[in-house]
Amino acid sequence: DAKTTQPPSMDCAEGRAANLPCNHSTISGNEYVYWYRQIHSQGPQYIIHGLKNNETNEMASLIITEDRKSSTLILPHATLRDTAVYYCIVRDLYNTDKLIFGTGTRLQVFP
Amino acid sequence: GAVVSQHPSWVICKSGTSVKIECRSLDFQATTMFWYRQFPKQSLMLMATSNEGSKATYEQGVEKDKFLINHASLTLSTLTVTSAHPEDSSFYICSAVSGRARETQYFGPGTRLLVL
Numbered sequence: 027d028a029k030t031t032q033p034p035s036m037d038c039a040e041g042r043a044a045n046l047p048c049n050h051s052t053i054s055g056n057e058y059v060y061w062y063r064q065i066h067s068q069g070p071q072y073i074i075h076g077l078k079n080n081e082t083n084e085m086a087s088l089i090i091t092e093d094r095k096s097s098t099l100i101l102p103h104a105t106l107r108d109t110a111v112y113y114c115i116v117r118d119l120y121n122t123d124k125l126i127f128g129t130g131t132r133l134q135v136f137p
Numbered sequence: 138g139a140v141v142s143q144h145p146s147w148v149i150c151k152s153g154t155s156v157k158i159e160c161r162s163l164d165f166q167a168t169t170m171f172w173y174r175q176f177p178k179q180s181l182m183l184m185a186t187s188n189e190g191s192k193a194t195y196e197q198g199v200e201k202d203k204f205l206i207n208h209a210s211l212t213l214s215t216l217t218v219t220s221a222h223p224e225d226s227s228f229y230i231c232s233a234v235s236g237r238a239r240e241t242q243y244f245g246p247g248t249r250l251l252v253l
Binding site for chain 2: 062068069123124126129
């Protein structure tokens with residue numbers, strides 16, 4: 027079973043920041059937080075991952091709370107092409123390569 | 138990011154036939170590949186883990202004799218759906234992990250299978 031909880035859907039206006047929350051209250055010390063997204067009828071796309079520090083790359087920022095029980099993926103300036111299902115996944119990087127997908131958040135970016 | 142391809146992108150077949158789907162890592166060597174299945178409006182379900190040169194490990198409830206997986210080289214894994222039936226119609230997606238950089242799993246574009 028997936029170890030994360032995400033809202034089923036969110037809306038965001040184009041050009042605004044999209045903040046996607048994820049709850050992972052049972053995360054263990056070795057588990058990283060990964061974010062992927064899946065645009066309709068395509069394979070998932072890697073976005074970002076982190077352990078406890080905040081991370082930023084060209085696609086997004088990942089904010090992890092100090093207790094690591096939740097995180098937020100931030101798309102700073104959402105575009106229509108960011109409309110997708112976003113998956114938050116926890117993974118024990120050193121013990122498994124498996125990714126177990128939950129139900130994700132369907133983000134709809136509107137004009 | 139690394140590139141993973143799948144072939145074919147879609148396939149239609151008659152019930153009872155077998156279908157082979159290929160997954161290739163184009164610019165890296167993948168010691169481990171994964172196969173997922175996704176039904177409409179559902180999330181991805183992991184079917185099996187494929188390690189180069191060894192037998193695949195199947196998730197609980199996945200029939201290994203129905204979904205044959207071969208990972209004969211560091212850049213190619215194949216999934217064969219044997220004696221396909223309409224309930225096997227689904228979106229099949231593979232992913233790969235580089236032997237050098239196991240942090241990130243890269244996904245193929247998926248193969249849509251329709252069994253008539």
